[in-house]
Amino acid sequence: xxxxPNGTAYFGEQGAQNDIDEKGLxxxxxxxxxxxxxxxxxxxxxxxxxxxxxxxxxxxxxxxVDYDSVDVNxxxxxxxxxxxxxxxELGSFPVQRVEFYEITRTVxxxx
Numbered sequence: 001x002x003x004x005p006n007g008t009a010y011f012g013e014q015g016a017q018n019d020i021d022e023k024g025l026x027x028x029x030x031x032x033x034x035x036x037x038x039x040x041x042x043x044x045x046x047x048x049x050x051x052x053x054x055x056x057x058x059x060x061x062x063x064x065v066d067y068d069s070v071d072v073n074x075x076x077x078x079x080x081x082x083x084x085x086x087x088x089e090l091g092s093f094p095v096q097r098v099e100f101y102e103i104t105r106t107v108x109x110x111x
Contacts, residue, residue: 003064003106005037007084011070011077011095011109039064040084043110060093060111067105080111 041062061082075098082090093111100107 003037003039003066005039006086007038007040007082007090008035009038009040009063009065009109010035010081010083011075012079012081035083036065036069038082040082040090061090063109063111065107065109067100067102067107070107072100072107075107077109080109082111 041064043060043062063080063082077095077098079092079094081092084090095109095111097110098107
C-alpha cells in the first residue's frame, strides 16, 4: 500500500437508481462497500467542485485509496461515508470526481 491510512471509506450507490445499462435495462444501485483503508485530507480548493445549479460547491475532502483496494474497471461510486481514526465518523458525501493514478497505484476521490 502506497498510502498512509488515517481513516476508512465506505463507498456506496455504484450505479444510481435511474442508470441504464447497454441493453437498456435498469442498473440496480449497490449497497455500501466494506470499509476501505484510505488517507483523508481536508480540501481547501474551491475550484474543483462540480457544477450544480450554476454553482461550484466546495469539496470537503480528498480521499486517497490504494489502487488494488477497489475494482478500477467498475469503480464509480456516487456516495462515500468517511470515518477517521481520531475523529470518528466525518459524514456521508456525494462524490464529485474520481481519478486513477496508475504510476502511484492510487485512486483519488473528491467529495
